[in-house]
Amino acid sequence: MLLSITTSKFDFNKFGLILSKYSYKIKTNDILAGIVVGVESNYVLVDVGLDQVCFLPLKEISISPITKKIDLLNINYIGEFLILNINKNSNRIIVSMKRVQSIYLWNRLRQIDFKNITIYAKFGESLGKGKLITFDSLSFFVLNINIPKYYLKLNNNKLFIPFKFLEIKDSFHIAHISSKLAVFNKVNRNLVIGPTYLGNVTSIKYFGVFINILGINCLLHISEIFQKNEQTQNISSFYKLGDQIPLKIISKDLERGRVLVALDSN
CATH class of the missing domain: 2.40.50.140 (Nucleic acid-binding proteins)
Structure with a gap:
């Protein structure tokens, strides 16, 4: 108008x-x-x-x-x-x-190297499948799947939690952020390719097993459990929650916060 x-x-x-x-x-x-x-x-x-x-x-x-x-x-x-x-x-x-x-705060945010920084903010209001956080007077929405379960259970609005920016959409002034990725980037330096680690099974899926190693959820893919010449079987018959397994790191995806592991054959 x-x-x-x-x-x-x-x-x-x-x-x-x-x-x-x-x-x-x-x-x-x-x-x-x-x-x-x-x-x-x-x-x-x-x-x-x-x-x-x-x-x-x-x-x-x-x-x-x-x-x-x-x-x-x-x-x-x-x-x-x-x-x-x-x-x-x-x-x-x-x-x-x-x-x-x-608008001015958003433009200032765009000028920083947002992909490589970690911000610290408090949880605000809960909205459906996520929570609001405030950083530099700007409000962002973070999905619960991008928040470590440990922080969700705390339910402490006074605690400053690390977050990483996943994506910024200028046209809508929307930013996708993740606390899991921030925690991963901070801890992943302790996980290196070569040594053997002991991890605890936290979740069993049809495609593999998620295992906690030093606070990071790592994936033991089904292809690492069964050899190519073996018949694929029900993973639940081999592992149960809480099992401790010796593993080795085979790859780390820093952008997605993912770690793939293999069984230690030694």
């Missing part, structure tokens, strides 16, 4: 004069300079150079959780505001400061 710029009724907003001079058409998601001209109990009035003031709801003032957001702004406060909604029927324009903060 577009809205024509007209000269602001407030003389101190020179930005509005510039916009009207070039016949700029304002639209949603535009970011404009503005000045606070009124503070009410549940919203703030902002002049961004239009022929009417804009409404800034309290929930759109700050990205950070603040008890009294209204105390952040005073008359004549100058800042940047994103056009959130233009309603011609009600002649009301809604703006947001929170969205501007989010």
Whole structure:
């Protein structure tokens, strides 16, 4: 939705004069300079150079959780505001400061080497199959399958937990993160190819056995259990939960956080 710029009724907003001079058409998601001209109990009035003031709801003032957001702004406060909604029927324009903060924080996140860093954050609200975490005032959703069971059982919202970024989607401001991968990257240096390790069986699947070695779940694939000339049998008849098995590391996938092991023949 577009809205024509007209000269602001407030003389101190020179930005509005510039916009009207070039016949700029304002639209949603535009970011404009503005000045606070009124503070009410549940919203703030902002002049961004239009022929009417804009409404800034309290929930759109700050990205950070603040008890009294209204105390952040005073008359004549100058800042940047994103056009959130233009309603011609009600002649009301809604703006947001929170969205501007989010955009800048997101752009800053994109400038760091996110694939190679480990962040530490606390668990927040639980949502369905995952949890929210907050890092640098940005909220991210992490699936429970990407969280070690140890952390899920703790249920401690005060504990800082390591996370790694798996993927960032700029167009939607979405980031996929994993705590399992962060823990893996920290501990995997203790697992090297060559030595023999003792691991405990944690899960038995039709395709193989998952074994815990030094805190990392490793996969003993079915192809490593039965030789090519042997008839494949039910793995459960060979192993049970808690069994301790001597193993050797045969490969490590650092990007996926996976370790493949083989039986130690010695």
